[in-house]
Amino acid sequence: MTSLIEFDLFAPRNKSTALIASFSDWKEIPMDKCEDGYFRTQVELEDGVYQYKFRIQTKSPQFEPDRWIDVIDPYATDVDEERKVAIVRIKDGKKIVDTYVWQHDRTPLPNNHELVIYEMHVADFTGGEVDPYKRGRYVDAIEKLDYLSELGINAIELMPVNEYPGDYSWGYKVRHYFATESSYGSTEDLKRFIDECHSRGIRIFMDGIYNHTDEECPLLLIDRNYWYYEHMHYPEDPANYWGPEFNYNNYDEKLDVKPAWKYVGDIVRFWVQEYHIDGIRFDAVRQLANDEFLTWLAQKSKNNTASKPIFNIAEHIPDTSKITTPEGPLDSCWHESFRYFVLPHISGEMFEPEKLKEVLDPRRQGYAATTNVINYLATHDREYLLRELGDRGIFDEDAFKRTKLAAVLLMTAMGIPMLWMGEEFGEHKRKSKNVTQPKKIAWPLLEKDQNRDLFEHYKKLIALRKQNSALQNDNxxxxxxxxxxxxxxxxxxxxxxxxxxxxxxxxxxxxxxxxxxxxxxxxxxxxxxxxxxxxxxxxxxxxxxxxxxxxxxxx
Structure with missing residues (x-):
C-alpha cells in the first residue's frame, strides 16, 4: 500500500528545484514553486527508508548565477554525509524520525534552583578506560549514568549533538541542524540516552549553535545572502568569528518573514518536541547580539512544551546580568567571572574579599536571583583547575587541597553549580588546541587515593547542595x-x-x-x-x- 508523501523546500528567491531520490532511480522529479516561497511535490511511496536530495538553481554568490547544484534538505532529520543525501523514513504513510517509544516522561525532574549540572562531550566522556574497547557513543554514556547519579548530578549539558563535519569534533560548526551526529549513534540511541537520564531524575540541556554554521550548511549553498550576513557581522572582532553568521535582521517583506528567525525557531521547536530536551545553552550570545530574537526564540522553546519547564542558558563572555532580566531574553548566564576570581584566590595570587563577595553573591553584579548564574571552575573552553594550578607550580597534595577549597565555594555560592566532565575526580589534561583531536577523560584516575578522595569530597558537597534548601535560594x-x-x-x-x-x-x-x-x-x-x-x-x-x-x- 502506498501513500502520498510531500517533499518541500523553502527557497523563495531560487528559480527552479527538482527532487532526486532512490525511489526515482535518481531521476529528477519536478517541483512546483508556490506563492509562499516553497517548492513542493508529492510522491506515492510505500512504507520504508529512502534517500533523497534536491537539485536547485543556486542564488549563492560563491557559485555562477543560477548554476544547478545538489543540496541536502536543510530540514533532514537523518543524513548520509558520505553520499551527500538525506534519509527519510515512512511508516503508516507518514514521515517519521524513528519508532522510539518514550518510557519516562512522567518522572519528576528537579526545579531550576535544585540543579547540579554536568557538562559532557559524548565522544570524550567514555573510551578513556583501561580496557581497549572503543567507546564514545550514546550507548556507552548510558552505562555511566549510574555513576553520575551516585555523584549527585541531576542535569547534563550536552555539547553539540547536531550533525557536524567528520567523525570527531566539539560540534560547534553545525552542518545539519535537524539531524543527530551519526558517530555518536542513531536517533533512537540519543532518545534512549535522554529517556534514561529522565528515569534517574536528570534533566538534559542541549547546546544550541545559532550564531554561525559550517561552511557547507545547505542554506549557504541554496541562497547564502537570504539567511546569512554577506560579510562578517563584527569585522572589528575577527578572533570571535567561527563561520558564516545567521542574519537575524533580514526581513522578507513579500512573504512577511524573517528567514533566519523562521529556520532557527523551527530547529528549537523540533528538538523540544522530538527529543524531549529540558533546555538550551545558547552559544556565542555576545556575537549573536540580537535580544529581540533571543527573547522570541526562548519563548518559542517554552511554548512548545506544556508538560515541563524549559531552562534557557546564555554563554555570554564576559558574563552580564543584562541577558537575564525578568523580561529575558534568557533565564541564566554562564558565570565566567566566578572562575576568573576564584582561581587567583586559591592559587595565592590575590586576596580581595570584595571581588570574592561579588561572585559568591552575584546580586552585587546585578543578577536578580540564584538561577540567573551558572557557576563553574572549568568548562570545555577553560582548563581544569588542577592544570591551572600545575601551571603555577602547585602540585600533588597542595593542589588537591586547593581544589577542594574551590569545590566548597562552587557548591555553596549563590548560583547553579556546573562541573566539566572529569573535574570531580581530578582530571587534568590540557585543553586541546585541535578540536578534531579526541581527549578522552582518564577514568583510571579514580583508582588513585587522592582522586577518589576528591570524588568523595564533591559527592558530599553535592549531597548537601541538593538536601539543604538554604543553598538553593538568594540568601x-x-x-x-x-x-x-x-x-x-x-x-x-x-x-x-x-x-x-x-x-x-x-x-x-x-x-x-x-x-x-x-x-x-x-x-x-x-x-x-x-x-x-x-x-x-x-x-x-x-x-x-x-x-x-x-x-x-x-x-
Whole structure:
C-alpha cells in the first residue's frame, strides 16, 4: 500500500528545484514553486527508508548565477554525509524520525534552583578506560549514568549533538541542524540516552549553535545572502568569528518573514518536541547580539512544551546580568567571572574579599536571583583547575587541597553549580588546541587515593547542595572577614531555620583555635566534610583551619 508523501523546500528567491531520490532511480522529479516561497511535490511511496536530495538553481554568490547544484534538505532529520543525501523514513504513510517509544516522561525532574549540572562531550566522556574497547557513543554514556547519579548530578549539558563535519569534533560548526551526529549513534540511541537520564531524575540541556554554521550548511549553498550576513557581522572582532553568521535582521517583506528567525525557531521547536530536551545553552550570545530574537526564540522553546519547564542558558563572555532580566531574553548566564576570581584566590595570587563577595553573591553584579548564574571552575573552553594550578607550580597534595577549597565555594555560592566532565575526580589534561583531536577523560584516575578522595569530597558537597534548601535560594551574608589572615566567612539560610556556614582560609598558614567572630547562631553545629559536631557561643566559634581549607558548618 502506498501513500502520498510531500517533499518541500523553502527557497523563495531560487528559480527552479527538482527532487532526486532512490525511489526515482535518481531521476529528477519536478517541483512546483508556490506563492509562499516553497517548492513542493508529492510522491506515492510505500512504507520504508529512502534517500533523497534536491537539485536547485543556486542564488549563492560563491557559485555562477543560477548554476544547478545538489543540496541536502536543510530540514533532514537523518543524513548520509558520505553520499551527500538525506534519509527519510515512512511508516503508516507518514514521515517519521524513528519508532522510539518514550518510557519516562512522567518522572519528576528537579526545579531550576535544585540543579547540579554536568557538562559532557559524548565522544570524550567514555573510551578513556583501561580496557581497549572503543567507546564514545550514546550507548556507552548510558552505562555511566549510574555513576553520575551516585555523584549527585541531576542535569547534563550536552555539547553539540547536531550533525557536524567528520567523525570527531566539539560540534560547534553545525552542518545539519535537524539531524543527530551519526558517530555518536542513531536517533533512537540519543532518545534512549535522554529517556534514561529522565528515569534517574536528570534533566538534559542541549547546546544550541545559532550564531554561525559550517561552511557547507545547505542554506549557504541554496541562497547564502537570504539567511546569512554577506560579510562578517563584527569585522572589528575577527578572533570571535567561527563561520558564516545567521542574519537575524533580514526581513522578507513579500512573504512577511524573517528567514533566519523562521529556520532557527523551527530547529528549537523540533528538538523540544522530538527529543524531549529540558533546555538550551545558547552559544556565542555576545556575537549573536540580537535580544529581540533571543527573547522570541526562548519563548518559542517554552511554548512548545506544556508538560515541563524549559531552562534557557546564555554563554555570554564576559558574563552580564543584562541577558537575564525578568523580561529575558534568557533565564541564566554562564558565570565566567566566578572562575576568573576564584582561581587567583586559591592559587595565592590575590586576596580581595570584595571581588570574592561579588561572585559568591552575584546580586552585587546585578543578577536578580540564584538561577540567573551558572557557576563553574572549568568548562570545555577553560582548563581544569588542577592544570591551572600545575601551571603555577602547585602540585600533588597542595593542589588537591586547593581544589577542594574551590569545590566548597562552587557548591555553596549563590548560583547553579556546573562541573566539566572529569573535574570531580581530578582530571587534568590540557585543553586541546585541535578540536578534531579526541581527549578522552582518564577514568583510571579514580583508582588513585587522592582522586577518589576528591570524588568523595564533591559527592558530599553535592549531597548537601541538593538536601539543604538554604543553598538553593538568594540568601547569603558575609559575617566575618580577616584581611591579614586571608579568611572569609559567610552564611546561607532559609526561612525554615536551616543554615550553612562556610569559613574559608585562603592563606598558606594553619590556624589553631581560630576565633570566628560575629557568628550567626549559637548552639550545636555539624562540620559536613569531616563529619563531627561542635558548639558555637552567642557570637563566635573556635575552629582549627588548615592552609587553603574551608569548613562547612550545618545547623
Amino acid at each position: 547569603i551574608e558575609f559575617f566575618h572577614e580577616n584581611f591579614e589572615a586571608k579568611i572569609l566567612a559567610y552564611v546561607r539560610w532559609n526561612e525554615q531555620g536551616n543554615r550553612v556556614v562556610v569559613v574559608a582560609n585562603f592563606s598558606e598558614q594553619n590556624y589553631d583555635e581560630y576565633r570566628v567572630s560575629n557568628f550567626p547562631c549559637a548552639g550545636k553545629w555539624h562540620e559536613w566534610i569531616e563529619g563531627y559536631d561542635l558548639e558555637a557561643s552567642d557570637d563566635r566559634i573556635i575552629l582549627n583551619l588548615e592552609a587553603y581549607q574551608a569548613k562547612v558548618l550545618v545547623q
